[in-house]
Amino acid sequence: MSLTHSSLTPLPRVRVAVDCMGGDHGPAVTLPACQAFLAKHPDAELVLVGTPEALAQAAGWARVTCVHASETVLMDDTVEVALRRKRDSSMRVAINQLKAPQGEPAHVCVSAGNTGALMAVARYVLKTLDGIDRPAIATVMPNRLDGFTTVLDLGANVDCSAEHLLQFAVMGSALVAAVSGKAEPSVGLLNIGEEVIKGSDTIKRAGELLREAAAQGHLNFHGNVEGDDIFKGTTDIVVCDGFVGNVALKTAEGLASMLGDMIRQEFTRTPFAKFAALVALPVLRHFKTRVDPRRLNGAALLGLRGLVFKSHGSADAFGFEQALTRAYDAARNRLLDRVHDRILDTLQALNAQPVADGPDDTVQAA
Secondary structure (H helix, E strand, C coil), X not given: CCCCCCCCCCCCCEEEEEECCCCCCCHHHHHHHHHHHHHHCCCEEEEEEECHHHHHHHCCCCCEEEEXXXXXXXXXXXXXXXXXXXXXXXXXXXXXXXXXXXXXXXXXXXXXXXXXHHHHHHHHHHCECCCCCCCEEEEEEEECCCEEEEEECCCCCCCCCHHHHHHHHHHHHHHHHHHHCCCCCEEEEECCCCCCCCXXXXXXXXXXXXXXXXXXXXXXXXXXXXXXXXXXXXCCEEECCHHHHHHHHHHHHHHHHHHHHHHHHHCCCCHHHHHHHHHCHHHHHHHHHHHCHHHHCCEEEECECCEEEECCCCCCHHHHHHHHHHHHHHHHCCHHHHHHHHHHHHHHHCCCCCCCCCCCCCCCCC
């Protein structure tokens, strides 16, 4: 059965709740980003959450509602502190806007705060969708096809069962279908080789479940993929557990930073190299744009009963604006409804039962 979701028309207006206090820079970054976002999206509304002092400069902005919070979740706060001691934090109040405590609910929430705390608070406040045991973090990485590969999980779940990986594939498919327009995006299972006989018992079992889902028309499963396939663009989506995904993400970010530094070093070694750099400047600028991590900022927390997006904590105003745009696109294209529909269709057809959770293994991925 093909899931095209042609009946899900885009929302005419999107209401975004913003945790203005989160991240390394707080309102100094989030408020300018919100102002730039509003200028480019006339059909969007923002609910800005923060202390009265921080939000004073936003007073009178068009299409903006300010909601006050008395506390801030710091980047080094533990999950326990965020959940139990800071119940009036900007992070928690922003997530609560999805449940409409007063007036109209927001469609999506964006925060640059502590990742572990954000996942824990969102899961506590919103709960998970039926059929989903654990939420997953999904974001995009650039590939050499001048496009992007969506990877999940990126740090929410260190240890995953085969059933969890199937659920990640279903949620990732819904995400890519919603924001890219591809009705049936391809899915790859990250492994140490393409052969079905390779990998751990969990990976082999996950491959069986994914092939079964594909045989029934619920997923476009490509098969096993290796780490370099992420950047080749072999599949639209790559599924893995949170430990592997977070290592892959941080490795990619480190490699991109190292290559940028090495290019700068080589172009400044001699006067001739500096002249060559001037000649190559247009190419270098285009290259920098393609690999700029700020352009890809904004990771979706999938599997919750509400849309939550995580911005990188160190993002500047441009990067946070990109996270707002990514969240806006997902909400406008009804990502939550698409995830719900795919979960029901796929897991019911496969008679998949929710997997009992073990201890909380949420990791504090930066």
